[in-house]
Amino acid sequence: MxxxxxxxxxxxxxxxxxxxxxxxxxxxxxxxxxxxxxxxxxxxxxxxxxALWQKSLDLLKDLGIWNEIELNAEPLKKMRMIDGTERLIRAPETVFNSAELGVEEFGYNIVxxxxxxxxxxxxxxxxxxxxxxxxxxxxxxxxxxxxxxxxxxxxxxxxxxxxxxxxxxxxxxxxxxxxxRWSYPQTALVLNLDHTLPHHGVSTEFHTATGPFTLVPLPGRRSSLVCVETAETAERLKTMNKALLARELEDRARSVLGKFTVISEPQTFPLSxxxxxxxxxxxxxxxxxxxxxxxxxxxxxxxxxxxxxxxxxxxxxxxxxxxxxxxxxxxxxxxxxxxxxxxxxxxxxxxxxNRSLLTEFLPVQAARSVGMYLAGKIGPFRRLLMREGMAPGTGFQLRP
Ligand SMILES: Cc1cc2nc3c(=O)[nH]c(=O)nc-3n(C[C@H](O)[C@H](O)[C@H](O)COP(=O)(O)OP(=O)(O)OC[C@H]3O[C@@H](n4cnc5c(N)ncnc54)[C@H](O)[C@@H]3O)c2cc1C
Structure with a gap:
């Protein structure tokens, strides 16, 4: 009280x-x-x-509240990036694995x-x-x-x-x-899903021409979805019949997690x-x-x-x-x-x-694809990106 x-x-x-x-x-x-x-x-x-990264979890641990929060959180062990555009120059699929940094998980996805x-x-x-x-x-x-x-x-x-x-x-x-203040020509559709296949602690991000479509693991066969779309499409998806919406989202996700069931009310957030x-x-x-x-x-x-x-x-x-x-x-x-x-x-x-996904400018698309290619092929570069994503300034520390 x-x-x-x-x-x-x-x-x-x-x-x-x-x-x-x-x-x-x-x-x-x-x-x-x-x-x-x-x-x-x-x-x-x-x-x-x-999704909270390790450094953020350290603060919750110091405050003695992490154990209780963890009961409704799922470890994020791998991040898979897939170029889902139909563009001329496409990036190869890249997987970031927390084990490469010597940690069990990058962080946790929390309800x-x-x-x-x-x-x-x-x-x-x-x-x-x-x-x-x-x-x-x-x-x-x-x-x-x-x-x-x-x-x-x-x-x-x-x-x-x-x-x-x-x-x-x-x-x-x-x-x-x-x-x-500024705004973007995009809206995020956000909801939670049950799926028939296990996620194995892997978050999957499809890069599409309107923005990322990201599935982030939750406890059980469940994930949260952030689907960045045009404002019109996001509103259309939000008001769709839930069974039809699940079908459309499963198609967009190329059925990587099997059949979807929408388990929360879809919400939209204009990007700004x-x-x-x-x-x-x-x-x-x-x-x-x-x-x-x-x-x-x-x-x-x-x-x-x-x-x-x-x-x-x-x-x-x-x-x-x-x-x-x-x-x-x-x-x-x-x-x-x-x-x-x-x-x-x-x-x-x-x-x-965000803008590198939206651009129609070929050199920027090419640079993004080369970046993803190098991240896939060159271990130290990939580890640097992972460390910088989790905590700025740590990416350049020399570690194996
Ligand atoms: C779709 C989506 C997904 C996201 N995913 C992630 C993620 O995976 N990882 C991540 O790190 N971040 C993520 N974020 C960002 C994250 O959600 C926000 O950074 C976070 O919620 C902001 O919290 P806050 O407490 O700063 O602000 P808020 O949550 O906006 O809290 C402000 C609070 O102040 C209160 N308030 C307002 N006026 C008054 C007043 N006059 N008196 C008293 N109280 C008042 C409000 O009621 C509210 O409770 C995401 C955001 C969105 C939209």
Whole structure:
């Protein structure tokens, strides 16, 4: 059950109860900060799944919540890329195997609704964490403390506010942080499937002329699907009779997993991007989709948010050790420096990957095919791509 306190001065107040906000609140509280989390307890069920790489899992393990999340997650052992275009120059099929990196799996595919349940439960019993079951309505960052006022009129005051209230963040607007937004001519159709053949822990990604069609393993003979299409086709698929939809999707998947049954309501997500111009302001730090949004290509969004959280916790711990004011720009500056370069490079990489599939420009198609060919043939290059996909900056470390 959520506890509430009035008129208490906190070290940190986190706004937003998505995965980024809850994990950040837990991590800050665990680091010894008196923390408040402003988040409505009732959240719409999220039937999507999220692939998290090893580094992200390490954070969940450190917080002691991984064992419970793992019960509804499936290890991702191999990734198979298939060029599903009809183009003149096509890439050969390439398989990335986690065993080549000396690990049992790249990461796990997790059912969002189950992860959110575990996070809500963990937040409710965390010693240094006070959960406020409400929406943040107003924010004042002008004084020596941040004050967040909730819809029901409660004022929560802290040295540092952390905005994790999503892409249309009120907190970010209140601080006057500008964003850059853009969109793509694509929509992702997302659903879960039962299938008659086992997936053996292999995720399969068909590269099509409209974007990736990706099947990601779930426990049992079950997978999640992200099918990136034109907006019109995605809407047509979404409203189709489920049996016919299953047939069409099975054809697109070349029956690699046998016969499909659609087991969740299909959802659509228009593809777009957004980057905040800064992730700090006086008394405020941004993280998760409040700071960066990009298309669901390459499973990078929440993984990037997990690095936001780790960097924020270590920045604040250093500031505390130095006796600095936790919400001051001096204390937060290292967070800005670390995060902006990672956010920009990931955003550019996902953007390039997505656009390289869409382009009709022959030299780009050829470059992508050569890249996939080299990845298939040259072990060190393939391992570099795998390491960079999982954790930026680790790809260039010399390892066998
Ligand atoms: C189809 C799809 C597939 C994806 N797959 C992957 C994947 O495989 N791997 C990966 O790493 N990423 C993936 N992502 C990205 C990932 O889902 C997002 O990065 C992640 O959900 C963002 O979480 P968040 O907590 O930052 O934001 P959100 O989930 O948007 O949470 C924001 C929260 O803030 C709350 N809120 C808003 N306003 C207020 C307010 N005023 N007061 C209090 N609370 C407020 C909202 O209710 C919400 O709960 C995928 C995304 C999509 C669309």
């Amino acid at each position: 959520a506890r509430t306190k009035k008129d208490v001065l906190y070290d940190a107040v986190v706004v937003g109860g998505g995965p980024s906000g809850r994990i950040a609140a837990l991590a800050l509280a665990r680091s010894g900060l008196q923390t408040a989390l402003i988040a409505p307890l009732e959240a719409p069920a999220d039937e999507r799944t999220t 969002n609704s189950k992860m959110n349940d575990v996070l809500a439960k963990a937040c409710a019993i965390e010693a240094n964490l006070t959960c406020v079951d409400d929406f943040a309505e107003e924010a004042d960052f002008s004084g020596t403390q941040a004050t967040i006022t909730t819809k029901s009129g409660l004022a929560v005051t802290a040295a540092l506010a952390v905005a994790a209230d999503g892409r249309n963040s009120k907190m970010r607007s209140a601080a006057g942080i500008e964003v850059k 991007g957004m980057t905040a111009q800064s992730v700090i302001a006086p008394r405020l730090a941004l993280l998760g989709e409040t700071a960066h949004v990009f298309p669901p290509v390459g499973a990078q969004g929440l993984n990037l948010s997990m690095r936001d959280i780790s960097d924020l916790v270590s920045t604040v711990a250093t500031a505390k050790q130095k006796g600095q004011d936790l919400g001051s720009l001096t204390a937060l500056k290292p967070y800005e420096t670390k995060r902006m370069s990672d956010i920009r490079s990931r955003t550019n990489a996902v953007d390039m990957l």
